[in-house]
Amino acid sequence: MNEQLTERVSIGPDGVICVIAGKVELGQGVLTALAQIAADALGADLAQVRMVAARTDGGPDEGLTAGSLSIQRAGPPLREACARVRAACAAEAARRWGVSPGEVTVRRGEFRSGDLTATYADLAKAVDVPVEETPAATGTAQSVYVGTSVxxxxxxxxxxGRPRFIHDLHLPGQLYGRVLRPPSPGARLARLSPPPEDLRVVRDGSFLGVLGESEAAADRALGRLRRLAEWDEHDTLPDERELRTFLRAGPHETIPVCVADGEPPGGEVIEATYSRPFLAHASxxxxxxxxxxxxxxxLEVWTHSQGVFLLRRALAEVLGLDVEHVAVRHxxxxxxxxHNGADDVALDAALxxxxxxxxxxxxxxxxxxxxTWAPFGSAMSADVSAVVDEAGSVRSWRYDVWSQGHISRPTYGGRPGLLAGAHLERPWTYGAAGDPPPQAGWGSARNAEPIYDFPRAQVTGHRLTETPIRSSALRSLGAFMNVFAIESFMDELALAAGRDPLEYRLDHLSDPRAREVLRRAADAAGWGRPGLGIGFARYKGYGAYCAAVAEIEADYDVRVRRLTLAVDVGQxxxxxxxxxxxxxxxxxxxSWTLKERVRFDRRAITSRDWESYPILRFSETPEVVVELVEHPDTPSVGSGEAAQGPVAAAIANAVAASIEVRVRDLPITRDAIIGAIG
Amino acid sequence: MTRLTVNGTPMEAVSDPGTPLLDVLRGEMGLTGTRFGCGLEACGACFVLLDGQPVASCTTPLSVAEGRDVVTIEGLAPGDELHPVQQAILDEQAGQCGFCLSGIMVSAAALLARDPHPDEEAVVAALDRNLCRCGVHRRVVRAVLKAAGEVAR
Structure with a gap:
């Protein structure tokens, strides 16, 4: 039986220290990084630390694992909880040995004073003070793991190939289920022929599913169910060739990001419009x-959701349960x-x-x-204009971005936000996505505020509040598009002024960490050679600094040969x-920049497989060189979303530098290049 | 009943002969290391070796495997050992979510079995039917080239 020392830490008789950080492994390695932090704060051996997946029945509610915030937000409380456990165990050792706590050291999980030693397993049994009230140990633990490539x-x-994925989960007596989705977003079930007795159909309104004893049996049952269903279908989708118009048609919420006073100064005006299409998660x-x-x-639910507590609330609401009666485990x-289909399929399983x-x-x-059914990253379009002085430097900047919202996660906006909810007899509709608030880094307007020292800047977001297309958080939210637009436009301004794009940026940039990252990327890439493109941003304005330099081959098709990135994530x-x-x-x-675009006609999403939604292949993947700009004394920030915007801009700028074609509408395909020439 | 050899062991599968080999492996044989990715033989996540050739097990009916030799990720190396490709993937930390890796390692093992000295171009060509979304492609290529050195030794 484990000794539960804090909500986050328990210690078994075998010396295994179970740590539950409230964050989830999404393939990004966060549990490894948090284990490093925990092991160092405990003074433990990493091998004795076992990270436990987040769950609602035991462990802290740390909210979502999202936004490149896990290390920044979950790291400090975890470090403190572990340091308290260490202090409590050290105090117990001191009491036992009749020495002062200051005479007890711990290293690799072994407490020591002179010749006396004890382990976490020995000491944890005797610790009875509430560990939450023990002051955290300071000073004595060394950094063994943090800062190393564990x-x-x-x-x-x-x-x-050992079972580890949710797909491999096998519970006793488990059945396999499949859902028959409507053929298009606006469809409703018109008629269901009576199913044969051996077909185990579940129906609730337009929600249809089947059960089978195996994956193969469930697939066969789904095929039979499909033939029994007739649907009413309607054309509800916008024209995919006119997304710029669709995004601007409204209704909108206006998001004031930077408000400039008075009239803009006089001078030459340069302007451009950029866009990106809807993007799929495509895991x-x-x-x-x-x-x-x-x-x-x-109800017990097993899920790969980013937020088990939010999912629990949403499931309880749709199913009419008390949240205390629902357990959700990652x-x-x-x-x-x-925000992909992970939460949606959890409701499917519950139904x-x-x-x-x-x-x-x-x-x-x-x-x-x-x-076709997981939420998409929203299409976006941005108008940028600048008033420049005689040297081409920016005197005034104006930026307007049009987008659907970037958050429709479970419970956001007061709705469960789960796909099947909208298809039930008593439906729970999902509305248009909202955006995170400024303190969470915006959504449509993420990174819309330029980092450059412009004397005057007017920046406005316009979020569509009604739409038939479901959108939500996709890695970096609006930052991918906004950085692509801002950094493409900075290049256009530099070229119009006949100035070097790197020097032009530096001339508008006083932040020393930003300047260092730009220079490091440029130096590592051999800036000055023809044909290179550069892009830069600080994620959310307060996260990681990242600069990218792209080297491409282009005639009509663009192939990225090499990306050189410099990144500063603090410690x-x-x-x-x-x-x-x-x-x-x-x-x-x-892949997003060169290839990806969700396709649809007026009725249905038509990019349904890897042929119609192609992603980057091995033969198309660039060499990537990463320079870490170390700032060990500054707090850690996340790295998962830093590169996207800078890379898109670097590629587009490299295309312009190589073949003198400016592509402002992603993706940069053969057709887009021909269109930009035409 | 369908007779086939799976990871060196003769087996008799009871599933309907039309059942996708993937479901037989993951279901009745409990070998869940082979992944379902698309069911359309378009992503490579479900690759297994059939008489040494990488095939998409999601669209290969059990009947096609009758009397033949199937090797899955679990059987790339005997017992608890790792195939040089598996070891190299770990050494290079060539993974993020890891879901695509079974199929990628099956493709790579097949390549090294027929060409112990592939150059980078050959590695990339051998992996081009495998998709990866997290973006570890270049690490994987490095790992396979490193494994080739081990296999050749």
Missing amino acids: PRLDLPDKVA IAPSCAAARWNADGT VEGAGCYG LARESGGRPVHVRWSREDEL VVNPDGVRNQIEGGAVQAT
Whole structure:
């Protein structure tokens, strides 16, 4: 039996220290980084620290694992909780040995004073003071793991093919479920022919599902169910060729980001408009969940959601349960890049398990469900204009961005926000997505405020408040588009002034960390050679600094050969972890920039598979070089979303530098280049 | 009943012969290391070796595997050992979420079995049917080249 010393830390008789950080592994390595922090604060051996996945029945509510905030937000309280545990155990050792606590040291999990030694397992049993009231230990623990490239703790299982993903979960008596989604967003079930007796159909309004004894049986049952359903369909979607108009048509919420007084100064005006399409999460694994209804009316759910507590509230609301009767537990899924279908499929599983006679139900979406029904990252469009002086420097800046909102997570805006809810007999509709507030870094307007020292800047967001297309958080939210637009335009201004794009930026930039990151990336890439493009941002205005330089090959197709990035995340917990996040972010951003676009006609989403929604392949992947700019004395900030915007701008600027074609509408495909020439 | 060899062991599968090999492996055989990614043989997550060739197990019916040799990620190396590709992936930390890795390592193992000295171009070509969304492509290529050195030794 483990000794529970704090909400976050318990210690077993075998000396294993279980740490529950309230954050979840999304493929980004956060549990490894948090384990490093915990091990150092405990003075423990990393091998004795076991990270426990977030769950609502035990462990702290740390909210979402999102926004590149996990290390920044969860790191300090975890460090403090672990330091308190260490202090309490050291105090117990001191009492036992009749020495002062200051004479007790701990290293690799061993407490020592002179020749006397004790382990966490020995001491934890005797600690009876509330550890929360013990002052945290300071000073004595050394940094053994923080700052080093500890290998990922979860990777050995995944490389060996051992069961670890939620897709591999097998609960006793488990059934497999499939959901028959409507054929299009506006569709409603018109008629369902009576199902044969051996087909276990679950229906609630337009929500349809089937159960089977195996994955294959469930797939076959889904095929049979499909033939029984007739749907009423309607054209509800905008024209995909006119997204600029659609986004500007409104109604809008106006978001004042920077308000400038008075009239802009006189001078030459330069202006441009940029856009990006809707983007899909396109994880390699479809969303998956399991659920079990117990005889006492409680519900257990297994999920790869980013926020088990929010999901619990949303499920309780839709299902009419007390939140205390719902337990939600995290199990690892495939890479998560934002609000994907993980929460939705958890409701699917709960709805199917409600009709399964108490047997647990495991539900996995299809590839088509994943690409057409998970929320998208919103299409966006931005108008930028600047008044420049005779040297071409900015005297006044104006930026307007049009977008759908970037957050419709469970419970946001007072709605459950779960897909199947909208299809039920008594529906829970999901409204247009909202945006996070300024203190959380905005959504549509994320990184819309320029980092440059412009004498005057007017920046406004315009969030669409009605839309038939479901959007929510996709890695970096509005920052990808806003940085692409701002940094493309900075290049256009530099070129119009006949000035070097790097020097032009530096001439408008006083932040010393920003200048250092820009110079480091430029130096590492050999700036000055023809054909290079640069892009830069500080994520959210207060997160990681990142500059990217792209080297491309272009005729009609664009191929990115090399990306060189410099990044400053403050104190680095795991250098290779940061590199891996920056590399991965850069490669994913290359894919978004060159290839990706959600396709639809007026009725349905038509990008349904990997042919119609292509992503970057091995043969198209650039070499990525990452320079870490170390600032060990400044607080750690996240690295997962720093690279996206700078990379998009660097690629577009490299295209302009290489073939003198400015592409302002993503993705930069062959057609886009031909269009920009025409 | 369908007879086939899975990871060196003769097996008799009871699933309907039309069942996708992926479901037989993950379901009745409990070998969940092979992944479902798309069901359309378009992502490589479900690759297994069939008589040494990487195939998409999601669209390969069990009947096609009758009398043949199937190797999954669990059987790339004997027992608890790791195949040089698996070891190199760990050494290079060539993973983020890890979901695509089973199929990628199956493709890489097949490449090294037929060409122990591939150059970078050959590695990239051998992996081009495998998709990765987290963006570890270049780490994977480095790992496979490193593993090639080990295999050749």
